Amino acid sequence: MQEIAKNEYYELAYDSARNWIHWTMRGFWPSMNDVPDFASDWAKAVEATKAGWKIYANLSELKVMPDDVKNAQDEQQRVLMEKGCQRVCCLIDSAVTKLSLNTVLKNSGMSSIVQYFTADEAEDGKTWLAA
Numbered sequence: 001m002q003e004i005a006k007n008e009y010y011e012l013a014y015d016s017a018r019n020w021i022h023w024t025m026r027g028f029w030p031s032m033n034d035v036p037d038f039a040s041d042w043a044k045a046v047e048a049t050k051a052g053w054k055i056y057a058n059l060s061e062l063k064v065m066p067d068d069v070k071n072a073q074d075e076q077q078r079v080l081m082e083k084g085c086q087r088v089c090c091l092i093d094s095a096v097t098k099l100s101l102n103t104v105l106k107n108s109g110m111s112s113i114v115q116y117f118t119a120d121e122a123e124d125g126k127t128w129l130a131a
Helices: 038-048 067-082 095-108 119-130
Strands: 002-006 010-015 020-027 054-062 088-091 114-117
Touching: 002 038, 010 038, 020 038, 038 067, 054 095, 054 119, 067 095, 088 119, 114 119
Parallel strands: 020 054, 054 088, 088 114
Antiparallel strands: 002 010, 010 020
8 A cells, every 4th residue: 555645634545456546534623724735736646547446435434524614525535536446445434424425526527426324334345336
């Protein structure tokens, strides 16, 4: 596993054996100003992938996102779709956060390739993602 970025708000890593980007978001992000390397970190992660890549996203510790974070996520998801993301397994436990995320996913066009799982269903999510 190649670590791309790690800070108090997120982690990005690339698993070359599976061709998966591992994405973890944590806590409440006050604003995008608190994560200045967000876009460049994602660019590095995507650059490492091969055709047919997927995302294993753990958002089980994420809190509701403020508008500027939602907007940045929306834009990043559009880029990920353009760069060929095939499928996203999303671990999420909070119904409120999931509702917020649904709006972002719909806006970016990514909702059609995302499947939600709870943190307790992580192994099921990995199985689904590997299919």
